Amino acid sequence: MHTTLLIIHILFASILFGAGILTCAYFIKGFFQNNNIARKNTIKTTLKINLAIIAPCGIIQLFTGFILIIQNLKNYDTAWLATTIITFGIASFAWLIGLQIFNLCLHRSNQPLKKYFIAWLILSVVAFINVGIMIYVMSALTHFK
Numbered sequence: 426m427h428t429t430l431l432i433i434h435i436l437f438a439s440i441l442f443g444a445g446i447l448t449c450a451y452f453i454k455g456f457f458q459n460n461n462i463a464r465k466n467t468i469k470t471t472l473k474i475n476l477a478i479i480a481p482c483g484i485i486q487l488f489t490g491f492i493l494i495i496q497n498l499k500n501y502d503t504a505w506l507a508t509t510i511i512t513f514g515i516a517s518f519a520w521l522i523g524l525q526i527f528n529l530c531l532h533r534s535n536q537p538l539k540k541y542f543i544a545w546l547i548l549s550v551v552a553f554i555n556v557g558i559m560i561y562v563m564s565a566l567t568h569f570k
C-alpha cells in the first residue's frame with residue numbers, strides 16, 4: 426500500500442508541477458497579445474486548465490501526502506512536518522489568489538491588466554519557490570530513524 430501511494434503521490438506531483446509550468450508559460454504568452462478577444466480566451470483556457478488539472482492534482486497530493494506522513498509519522502521530526510505543511514499552505518494560498526486574479530482579468534479584459542498580471546506573476550514565483558522548498562525537504566531532508 427505504501428509503495429502504491431508513493432507512486433501516485435510522485436506521479437501527480439510531476440503532473441502538477443509540469444501543468445503549472447506550462448500554464449504559466451501559456452498565460453504569459455497569451456497575456457502579451459494586443460487582441461483583447463485572444464487575451465480573454467487565454468484567460469478562460471488558463472482558468473479551465475487550473476480547475477481541470479491543477480486542482481485535482483493538488484487535492485490528490487494533499488491526501489496522499491497526509492496518508493504517507495501518517496503511516497510514517499514517527500520517522501519525521503517537527504521541523505520537517507512544519508516546513509512541509511507551511512510551504513504547501515503558502516503555495517496553495519498563492520494559487521487560490523491567482524485563480525481570483527484570473528477571474529478578475531476575465532471580467533475586466535477590456536481594461537489595462539498590467540497590475541493584475543504583476544500580482545499574478547509575483548504569486549506564481551512565491552508558489553514555485555515554495556514548491557521547490559517542498560521538493561527539497563521531501564527528498565533531500567527526509568531522514569528515517
